[in-house]
Each structure stands twice: as C-alpha cells, then as structure tokens.
Amino acid sequence: MIDNQNDLTNTSDAQSRLRRKGGRSRRASVLLGAVALGAVTVAGLAQGTLLPPYNQAVAATAAGNPAAVQPSFADVVAKVKPAVVSVRVKVAEAAPAESSFSGDESGFPPGSPMERFFRRFGENAPNGAPGGERRGPGPKRFGEAQGSGFFVTSDGYIVTNNHVVEKGTKVEVTTDDGRTLAAKVVGVDPKTDLALLKTEEKGPFPAVPFAKETPRIGDWVIAVGNPFGLGGTVTAGIVSARGRDIGAGPYDDFLQIDAPVNRGNSGGPTFNLAGEVVGVNTAIASPSGGSVGIAFAVPSETAGKVIAEIQDHGSVKRGFLGVQIQPVTLDIAEGIGLDKAQGALIARVEEGSPGGKAGLKTGDAITALNGKPVKDARDLSRAVAMLDPGATAELSVYRSGKTETVKVKLGSMPGEKTAAAGPGSPADLGKLGLALAPAEEVRGMEGKGVAIVGVEPGSQAEEKGLRAGDVIAEAGGQKVSTPQDVASAIEKSRKEGRKAVLLQLASPQGGRFLALTLPTG
The missing domain is CATH 2.30.42.10 (PDZ domain)
Known part of the structure; x- marks a missing residue:
C-alpha cells in the first residue's frame, strides 16, 4: 500500500505492545546489538573499508573514547530544524443531503431500536419534519488535515505537498518557535504532488536550500516533520534507492529512504549532512499505515525546478x-x-x-x-x-x-500553458484572495475552466462564499482556461471602467454568478 501521510492515527495499541515486552529479552537484544557493532568495527579496522562518519568514530574509539562510536546529527539538526513548519489545513467536508441525524448523536448504535425511536420522535427533527428529515442541505462540516513544510525563502515562501492543501479552505503553519501564521496557497502541481505557500507575516524567516547534487544510495539523510501531529520530530536513515516509480503520477522519480517517516510527515524535508534539502517527503509503503522503513521523497532536482516555476508563474510549464x-x-x-x-x-x-x-x-x-x-x-x-x-x-x-x-x-504541455505574468496581474489575483490553476491539472477535477485551489482567509473571495474546489467557467463574460485568462479579464473590466468583475462558476449542481469588487492601486 502506498500511503500519502496527512492523517493522524492512533498509536496506543503499538505503545501498549511495547510496554508488554519483557525487560529480559530487551537486555538480550541490546547485548546482541553491541556484539554485532563490535564485529563490524573490528572488520572495518582490518579491511580499512569504513566510510565517514564512521572513520572518525573508529579512530576516536581507538584513542579511548568509546562514546564517539555513533555519529551525531545534532549540529545539522540545530541548523535546519528552525526552517521546518507544521501545516494545518481546514478542509470542508460534504454536508448531508437531507438528514443531520446520526446514531452517534443519540448515543445509541445506528440501526438499534432506540436509535430508530430517536430518529422518528427525537429533538433532531427540525421544524416538525417527520423522521428527523432535514428540509434542504445540512450545515457545512469541516475537518482538518495535517502535514509538514519548510521555508525556502526568508520572506515567507513555504514548500509542502499538494495532497496536504488541495481541499483546504484555510491554511495555517506553526513554526519551530511556536508561532502560528496564516498562509495562502500560491500554486500547486498535482503531477509532482508539490505546493507552494506564502505567509504575509513579516520575516525574515530561517530558510533552507535545495541540494544541487543528487545523493548517492547509502548516503545519510535526516527527515524533519510533523508525524502524528508531533511537530519538530527528527529521524535519520540512508538513501535506499533512487528513481522509484510508485504509480503516484506521470513523472514519478522518487528517492526511497529508510528514515522513519509517518503520517503527518507529508511535505516535510529530507536533508543531507550539509543541511540541504535532497527530497520532499510524499508517501510511504506500509501494510499498517505506519513506518516500516520504506518512504518516498520528491528529489530536489525536480522539486527545485517545480517550485521555482510556481513562484515565478503560478503554475508549471513543461x-x-x-x-x-x-x-x-x-x-x-x-x-x-x-x-x-x-x-x-x-x-x-x-x-x-x-x-x-x-x-x-x-x-x-x-x-x-x-x-x-x-x-x-x-x-x-x-x-x-x-x-x-x-x-x-x-x-x-x-x-x-x-x-x-x-x-x-x-x-x-496542453493545459499547462501559462503566459508570463503581466504588470499587476498576480497582485490582482492576490488582492482578490484567490489562488488559481487550470481545472484539468487539478486532481479529482474534470472539464474546462480555472480551478480555485486556495482562498485567502478574510478576503472578499472568502466572504462571498468562494471555496477551494470551485471552478470559474467565465470571467467578465469571457471563457477562461488559465489563471492568466482570469487576470486578463480583470484588467479588461478595469479598463472598461467597471468596479467589479463578474465570475460564472460551474459545478455538477449547476452554474451561478458572483461579482468580486476589483482591487485598486
């Protein structure tokens, strides 16, 4: 099973099993591990084949410092950890079509006699509607997705996964020093599962660079992220393989790493020992949903180019x-x-x-x-x-x-044509509070138009009911297929002296019109 890791799972069962293990067997395992380590060390000294950082460790041991056998990643972690953030996303869930009553609300199991009684006669029947039937759609419900991310610029640009933010209506990031910052989606690339966020809070923020060289199989790597909601978690391992195709997209070229990566690590960085990002953690292969030592990361050569394209153009040109x-x-x-x-x-x-x-x-x-x-x-x-x-x-x-x-x-690439940003165009979309992408590029969407992939909290777009997942079919009376088309329609409306731009929204339930006041200045 390939599992994208933006959910929080219960680990209490695993913890209780660990507590039940006997102390005697644990001591035996530790001793066996010590013996195995000693055998490897002796063999390395005899053959002269040990690789850094173990060369220094062995030399230190020979000099009478056994504590130096294991390498420490503390210096690297201290350097990079402040740039890693936890990402929390508010996600709108589908509202019930007719009834808001569920067995959970009554306290009785669904289908039981008492649950049926409360469904028929209980207080959940609005306006005297029989059987607890709700007349009209129920209230919108919200869930929360969690992931990880990292600053790539000191002025607040943050990299994460597309699947972490793709259905979000509100995005917040929590920094390593505990601050919670509002963020908006600048752009996404579903084909590589990458997304770029931006916080408007004043920096400077600690940022980390993408590595320019591809790591070798066997190189040490360090993963930092928000597994199971536990922000600031550090794990270490090696690069297990390169060029993995896991069927996630048309351009799969993942690094495989054995550093423990779990749900919530999605979008977080994997570093080399120089403190450079060699990969963006995206998925795990696991029969249980937890780490079994097989994790996949988008390599830096891919991530660096995609993120640069999104930052410059709002989408990716291929x-x-x-x-x-x-x-x-x-x-x-x-x-x-x-x-x-x-x-x-x-x-x-x-x-x-x-x-x-x-x-x-x-x-x-x-x-x-x-x-x-x-x-x-x-x-x-x-x-x-x-x-x-x-x-x-x-x-x-x-x-x-x-x-x-x-x-x-x-x-x-058809569907990915994005003209160079004209003067004021990106700013206009930002002032409207919208992050857009061609609908055919967005996972789970079909048809033509421009998909809304992010809505800035508190913007007029949010106030007027626009949500991530809505599709703009026309803007200013013109059919649109790219974000630049929308920006052009805004500019045309302004030149015509209009104070608002009319948007036609398309959905499976039918279309509707909505006007947004044009930004000034």
Whole structure:
C-alpha cells in the first residue's frame, strides 16, 4: 500500500505492545546489538573499508573514547530544524443531503431500536419534519488535515505537498518557535504532488536550500516533520534507492529512504549532512499505515525546478514532444534490430505536434535525449517535461537499422500553458484572495475552466462564499482556461471602467454568478 501521510492515527495499541515486552529479552537484544557493532568495527579496522562518519568514530574509539562510536546529527539538526513548519489545513467536508441525524448523536448504535425511536420522535427533527428529515442541505462540516513544510525563502515562501492543501479552505503553519501564521496557497502541481505557500507575516524567516547534487544510495539523510501531529520530530536513515516509480503520477522519480517517516510527515524535508534539502517527503509503503522503513521523497532536482516555476508563474510549464510512446521490450528490440531493450518506441505521432513537425515517425525508437541515454518510456517523459517550452531537444532516433539525430523545438504541455505574468496581474489575483490553476491539472477535477485551489482567509473571495474546489467557467463574460485568462479579464473590466468583475462558476449542481469588487492601486 502506498500511503500519502496527512492523517493522524492512533498509536496506543503499538505503545501498549511495547510496554508488554519483557525487560529480559530487551537486555538480550541490546547485548546482541553491541556484539554485532563490535564485529563490524573490528572488520572495518582490518579491511580499512569504513566510510565517514564512521572513520572518525573508529579512530576516536581507538584513542579511548568509546562514546564517539555513533555519529551525531545534532549540529545539522540545530541548523535546519528552525526552517521546518507544521501545516494545518481546514478542509470542508460534504454536508448531508437531507438528514443531520446520526446514531452517534443519540448515543445509541445506528440501526438499534432506540436509535430508530430517536430518529422518528427525537429533538433532531427540525421544524416538525417527520423522521428527523432535514428540509434542504445540512450545515457545512469541516475537518482538518495535517502535514509538514519548510521555508525556502526568508520572506515567507513555504514548500509542502499538494495532497496536504488541495481541499483546504484555510491554511495555517506553526513554526519551530511556536508561532502560528496564516498562509495562502500560491500554486500547486498535482503531477509532482508539490505546493507552494506564502505567509504575509513579516520575516525574515530561517530558510533552507535545495541540494544541487543528487545523493548517492547509502548516503545519510535526516527527515524533519510533523508525524502524528508531533511537530519538530527528527529521524535519520540512508538513501535506499533512487528513481522509484510508485504509480503516484506521470513523472514519478522518487528517492526511497529508510528514515522513519509517518503520517503527518507529508511535505516535510529530507536533508543531507550539509543541511540541504535532497527530497520532499510524499508517501510511504506500509501494510499498517505506519513506518516500516520504506518512504518516498520528491528529489530536489525536480522539486527545485517545480517550485521555482510556481513562484515565478503560478503554475508549471513543461516541454511537450507530441508523441505517444511505449517501452522497448526485449521482443521489440529483437524485432527492430536494437542490441538491448532500452529506449522509448513511438506508437503514434500527433498531427501538427512538435515531434511531427520535426519528422518523427511511428516506429522510431528514441534512445537518447541531448546526449543522455533514455532508459525507457517513462524516463523520456520525465526528461522532456523537465525542459522548457521553446527549448531545442536533440534526439537520437533508431530508424530502419541505423541511428539518426533529430532536433525538435519543444512546445508547451496542453493545459499547462501559462503566459508570463503581466504588470499587476498576480497582485490582482492576490488582492482578490484567490489562488488559481487550470481545472484539468487539478486532481479529482474534470472539464474546462480555472480551478480555485486556495482562498485567502478574510478576503472578499472568502466572504462571498468562494471555496477551494470551485471552478470559474467565465470571467467578465469571457471563457477562461488559465489563471492568466482570469487576470486578463480583470484588467479588461478595469479598463472598461467597471468596479467589479463578474465570475460564472460551474459545478455538477449547476452554474451561478458572483461579482468580486476589483482591487485598486
């Protein structure tokens, strides 16, 4: 089971089992561990194969300081922990359609005779409605999601996971020194499960950088976050694997780490020993819902680029090739004459796409991109998506028994086209209290329009009933598909001398209109 970790679970059963363990077996385990450690230390001294930081530890032991055998992460933790925050999100839950009565309200089990009696005759029947039936929709209910995050700039930008904030109506962060700050969603990228928040509180805030180098398998890492609501928790482990595909999205390329990561760690950072963020914790594989030593983090090279795009443009721009691809299996490799099953086979070329214009053909096998070998179809998808629209990609293509070089000027991924921010446009959306994204990019949404992914607490948008999850179909009488379309409609309404912009909202229950007063200044 792959489990995104933004829920709080009960650990009392696990704690009681630990308390029932006998002290004798525990002492035996400690002794066995000491013996095992001694064996490893002796072997390392004999072969000279120990890696830092154990080299220094062994040297210290030989000098008569046994306490130095285990490395300490305290200096790194002291450096990075102030930048890590706990994220709390108020989430609107679906209201009951007709009845607000439940067995829990009566104190009797649902379906029991007494529960049926109270349902029929109890005080929960509003306005004398028989059977406890509510006339009209019930009151909106709210839940709370919890996660983690970290400051990436001193002026208050915070990174977390999209799944932590995607359904939120109000976001707050708690800093390491105990302050609670209101935050708004700047933008999200569901395809990599990343989100960028911003607090308007005055800084400076302690910030941490993304690592520029990819960690090696076996490198030490430190995870800091808010597991089970316990903020400021630090765990340590190593990088277990790289390039993991867990089926979470089209560009999966996760680091696997064995540092204990649990529910509530989502969106929190994993650091190297230099105090740089090497990954953003996103998911765990667990049969129980708790840590079993298999956690997944978005690597820094992906997270750094995505967050920079969101900060600059409000969404992510990705390169687009315009071809449908599939893996090169052993049978396919033998059939087309390739030496090994590696690369991506073109199954279809979209008419008028960048790949089609460059001369790519069905049956071509793409074996390298900009000189770097392509492992498989997913590897090619990730690599192209990391390039900017308009960039020229040099493809090595195996065709009719020989390799050719094809240069392609990449386009923009459909549905992710976002124009450069014009003067005042981002500020206008911010003053309205809205964070927007193309609806087709937002997980769980279908159709066209612009999705509201965040509403600033206390803004006029919140006061007039807009919520995360609403979809704007038209703004100022114009159909919209990107946040920039909405910003353009606002600017047009202002130039026409209007004091408000009219929004048409779409929902499965039908559409409605709502006017927002235009920001001034």
